Amino acid sequence: MNIVIVESPAKAKTINKYLGTSYEVLASFGHVRDLPAKNGSVDPDANFQMIWEVDPKAAGRLNDIAKSLKGADKLILATDPDREGEAISWHVLEVLKQKRALKDQKIERVVFNAITKQAVTEAMKSPRQIDGALVDAYMARRALDYLVGFTLSPVLWRKLPGARSAGRVQSVALRLVCDRELEIEKFVPREYWSLVTTLATPRGETFDARLVGADGKKIQRLDIGNGAEAEDFRKAIEAANFTVSTVEAKPARRNPQAPFTTSTLQQEASRKLGFAPAHTMRIAQRLYEGIDVGGETTGLITYMRTDGVQIDGSAITQARKVIGEDYGHAYVPEAPRQYQTKAKNAQEAHEAIRPTDLSRRPSDMKRRLDADQARLYELIWIRTIASQMESAELERTTVDIAARAGARTLELRASGQVVKFDGFLALYQEGRDDEEDEDSRRLPAMSEGEALRRENLSVTQHFTEPPPRFSEASLVKRMEELGIGRPSTYASILQVLKDRGYVKLEKKRLYGEDKGRVVIAFLENFFARYVEYDFTANLEEQLDRISNNEVSWQQVLKDFWDDFIGVVNEIKDVRVSEVLDVLDNMLGPHIYAPREDGGDPRQCPTCGTGRLNLKAGKFGAFVGCSNYPECRHTRPLAADGEAGGDRVLGKDPESGLDVAVKSGRFGPYIQLGEASDYGEGEKPKRAGIPKNTSPADIELDLAVKLLSLPREIGKHPETGEPITAGIGRFGPFVRHEKTYASLEAGDEVFDIGLNRAVTLIAEKVAKGPSRRFGADPGKPLGDHPTLGPVAVKSGRYGAYVTAGGVNATIPSDKTQDTITLPEAIALIDERAAKGGGKPKRAAKKAKPAQTEKAGKDGAATKKPAKKAASKQASTKPKSEAVSKARGSIAAAKAPPNTVKAPTKKSAGKNG
Template identity: 85%
Template sequence: MNLVIVESPAKAKTINKYLGSSFEVLASFGHVRDLPAKNGSVDPEANFQMIWEVDPKAASRLNDIAKALKEADKLILATDPDREGEAISWHVLEVMKQKRALKDQKVERVVFNAITKQAVSEAMKNPRQIDGALVDAYMARRALDYLVGFTLSPVLWRKLPGARSAGRVQSVALRLVCDREQEIERFVAQEYWSLVATLATPRGDTFEARLTGADGKKIQRLDIGSGAEAEDFKQALQAAQFAVASVEAKPARRNPQAPFTTSTLQQEASRKLGFAPAHTMRIAQRLYEGIDIGGETTGLITYMRTDGVQIDPSAIAQARKVIGEDYGNAYVPDAPRQYQAKAKNAQEAHEAIRPTDLSRRPASLRSRLDQDQYRLYELIWIRTIASQMESAELERTTVDIEAKVGARNLELRATGQVVKFDGFLAVYQEGRDDDGDDDESRRLPAMSEGEALQRRELAVTQHFTEPPPRFSEASLVKRMEELGIGRPSTYASILQVLKDRGYVRLEKKRLHGEDKGRVVIAFLENFFARYVEYDFTAALEEDLDRISNNEISWQQVLRDFWTDFTGAVEEIKDLRVSQVLDVLDQMLGPHIYTPREDGGDPRQCPSCGEGRLNLKAGKFGAFVGCSNYPECRYTRPLAADSGAEGGDRVLGKDPDTDLDVALKSGRFGPYIQLGEAKDYQDSEKPKRAGIPKSISPADIDLDLALKLLSLPREVGLHPETGQPIKAGIGRFGPYVQHEKTYASLEAGDEVFTIGLNRAVTLIAEKIAKGPSKRKFGSDPGKPLGDHPTLGAVALKSGRYGAYVTAGGVNATIPNDKTPDTITLEEAIALINERAAKGGAKGGAKKKAAAKSKAADGADGAEKPAKKAPAKKAAAKKAPAKKAAAKTATTSKARTAKTAAAAKPAKKAAVKKTASKASG
């Protein structure tokens, strides 16, 4: 028997059918090991040795693999054909070696670019060994991201209270967004005027021509800068005689674009379908894993993480056949089109994204796919077909016109374009990020040189230049690709992290830099400038690619980076918070202190009139406060108008009940409400609906609000049980439910459109993973590290949401933090704060209090004399119980953490001191 390992259970089921009874296919469910989220997981002093930890959720699956391997003759690692897939195979193999499950079995690595019977069978015939260079590149990237996160984030917390975290690539992407915000704020609009004449030929055909010259001088777009100048030209044109000076028609050809790469697919799906990059990749994953066709699950597209633009010769031949059948032989070029792009990393130099079988027209699959799957498959299909079609043949016409009045000679120009043969344009035209008019559809009437023209109308229009547009998700991905920042598999996750951490918000399909993101970037640009430079990040990506190609040692890349990085951290260790805030206050001044309408000092306190506004930092981030604190307690958010969107607003009427649908703000965040209490009888309460984190309150309109109020909705009946499957949004996000099984969705907006097939698959996958461990008390949680005094710290999911716990002290994770990204330092701060408020129960509470006092005494903090004996006793007792945990913590870290635990002891005094320091 041969044991085959893939990532997903859906893929395992399909491949098992392809390979037959002599193979057993098991799923790893993605990554099985990772670096523990605590200091020391990567050791720069030991040549960057890494400590890998098995994910608790993966332990049982690895045991199943080990058990099956003992009965197998061969282990075949068939994870995805990219760097991450190579890493998963390596991790599985390493764990099997540790478990001593491998005896004399042969180990092979196979990759297939599509999940079809032919692709899988062909891959099995061409096995190889695990690519060590790809694994090295994975380890280098993972170690870099870990070291930056665990070194830079604590610096942020200490020097910039309220800041969340910073990452190696995400910070550079955030800088792009924030730099664009600065451009917009610095932008000064410039007035300009345009003059467009509507002219008619002797045959009565009309067209438009724009003023482009006067008295031998060219007039550019911004040259007419005042109404007086425009009026002068208007009077001249009204009295002028018009004639055709020249007509020039040039043939042109437009070639089709290459098939999709990961980046171009994300961009086009964003422009044409309105999909977020993360949503695009999730839909593409499902199309890659396949659907049931004729009783057999078949992958519909090739692997979706690639920067290659070439496609297999057999697919080209099939595309040419389909083009001839559907559009005619005139649309089939004489020779197949070949596309080439320089791959930036070897593991992603695969085929472009294309349908596995181009004879499967989108219409034939409409009934088998949900709406989003169908739309994305159609987009991929037509792009692939168009890439092999004949070029479009155009005729571009330019007509220059003379307008003479007395001694003056004015010049106008009309341009147009005629499509002589549409070629690939019959199928596909690439989307645009702007609404510009490039005259592609404008056709000019027939004219000849010297022909007289009549003026019918004259439009004189005032314009103002506009600031550069904010990035859309598509244009940001495009810009990152142009700069060489990130890689195909990282774009979607980078954007998602920026949104999840509240650094940016998506509003009307544009990315807006939030204040907390701008403060973080301002800090990094001032104190870690090199590490958010575009060229530096791109160069580091190239080094990682060189590791993939086995050109350089991964440890050498890390050493070069780490030496300079730690030096930069060391340089700012003695900076006080107030010094940091002064620098940021100066840099962000134009954003924070906008000019006043009365021309007064924008930094003057509007409350007391005497103090000066400056940047301060608090527990929940940066804010603006008065320098006369505590006498004057005026505060506001960074942007003076950032609170304008707050408050309740009525979105419209519910067509069924005629009740108001309102967006309201509550203690736990914004929500939707139908009607008011007076509209309901007895004790019945108004119907409410929460807003998913992926949706900005500013984007909520009546239609979306009604959809949210309609949840949970019935998706359909389960084909096996006949019981309904429902979709809704709960405490842990969007979900589907069948009987007592709940399965989470992967994007908030899917809850409105998810189809029955996908819902059944999610339910099946959830059942395959086994029962949930969310029940209170049964979840061992995710280990984060050790508390200085309370022992092991774990992240858990409880009855009321995610929380961290240590030594019997449970601390809820605030709404502004993402549970999956919580760090040990953040967890310790939350636990200390909760312990001081009495967060533990019974004996645990007493122990926590005693240990907290011990920490206070050990740190030498000033306390009232009557408390000293109790602290001294506790101080003697604490080390005996947790000596091991303490020895694992450095003296410097222990001092910082125990100081945090000691804060509440003299709450009023400390609070006052901290406020003065911030000022």
């Protein structure tokens, strides 16, 4: 019997069918070990020795694998063909060695790029050993991400309350978004004018020509800068005679793009299908693992984490055959097309993403796939086929026209493009982020010296626009161009930035949030080198050299750590007040928008004498008055126009008091009157602003309606108790006694009727009680062995999994969409073992974690878990008292070289 190890149960089930009864295929359910989320898991003082802790749930699976090896002839490690797959195989092998489960069994490593019978059986004929260089590269990346996350994040918490974490690549990606925000804010529009003349040939055919020169000088796009200059040119053109100077027609060819890599697939799926990168990768994973085709589960695409653009020769032959059948032989090039990868790491330059069988046309597969799977499969199929099609043949024509008006000679130009042979364009054209189509107008036939007649003249004023915010696709593209991160990390990096509130996705564009901008400002001032694009790209190159066996992984870590820990130690002595002063100055243009009256933008609008400055609170940075506590004026960071300050909307029709939009430290709100309008002990009535409603869009009528909430709809026909409607933190609702029901689409909180409200209440009662109104019902994953149903939910502090009252935060390297049931069970068991939630029995049943320490040669040696725990305790600061007089927080008093370990929730695998 031969034992085969893969990552997923779906993959195991499919491969087992291919290999037959002499093989038993078992799943590891992904990684089986990881670095414990505490200080000391990577020890820089011991040549970066690493403690590996077996996942509690994985312990059971590893025991099953160990048992199955009894009497087996061979152990075949068949995890994915990339660095992570190599690392999983290494981890499994190390644990089995630790358990002494291996006797004289032969150990082999096989890789296949597609889950098809042919690919798997061929891979079994070409086994190899585990690639030590790839494992070293994995260890170096994991150690670097751990050291940055568990060293830098605590500094952030202490010096910048409200910040959640920072990561090696995550922070650089965030800087790209925030730098773009800064460019947009600093942008000054520039006026320019364009002149487009509609001309007609003697045969009556019309076309447009632009002004490109005057009196022997070229005119660029921005050269006509005001209306007076444009008017001068308009008069000259209206008085001119037009003659064709030159006609130039040049043939051109456009070649198809290469097949998809991970990055280009994410970009194109975002542009054409509207998929987020994480969604794209989740669907691609399903297509890779396979679906039922003709009674047999088979993978539909090759491995989806790759930098490579080349495809297998047999696939090229099949593609050429399909092109000939579907489009004709004119669309088949004479020789197969070959593409060269631009990946810097040859170890990861695998075959491009393509269908495993190109004869499976999208129309045939549509009925076997769900809508999103079918769309992504079609995109991959079309791109692969188009990459082997004939080039498009074009003709680009440029016509220069002389316009003479008295002593002046103006130059106009018209250009057009004609597709002579569409080639690959008959099937596919790559999407573009700027949404601009290339000029494909056909120009009429003209000859030199031919006179033209002016039909119309368009003189248009324009203003330059700031650079666009990144879309998810364009950010991935920019990261790839800069050499930041790797294809397998892009989706998770973007997800982490969104989950932590550092960026928001709105209208398919990424906006830098205040929380993220403060973090980046802090890092750029105090850790500038580590968020530089070149530094991060150079570090990626060093990590690639490790996988090519060119440099020691410990040496790369040492070179990084020596400088990094020095900077961390320096920042420990900097007061929080000093940090805030630096950030206040750097973020000034963003925080303090110019006033319309030209006054000091930092003057407190409430007391008039205080000065606004940046302050730190439990929930992050905010702007407050220097006269605190006498003046309690506060507002969020952003202060753009009316949305950033107080604004009186008008008088309340009933009370006659002012209705105003105000800004507080927790966001904008509506207030009726001022404190002086109420009696002693009474406070002004306030109302929140609904989500997705801008404070600048609030008008008096809407504000009065919001202040009227909650409103009574009527009495419940059965109980006689009132039913009310209102807006809470989770949106609009109706309430009867202790039952809350969310209003669905189409229901209006201001005019919902009694019958509809009674129906919603009844439906909510029928569903049973929830832990809180508006709570995310979650996505069911399956059942826990002892705690019942397991679900993944979105919480106030991020995504988590839950079962039987035990909640466990999902680590940053996982998302709600990618986490599996075994991983969720392991997280819940770990949380229960630490005393989280109600059921203590889960902690008793959880198996003790196996803790191991990797030596210099990568071999694992036992290390008691208690020893690590005691070491952790010894580094904890003795005193955490706050020194109010100095305006600093507890961390500023921490002893040198002391960094409090973050929780698993917010640091560690930050990319």
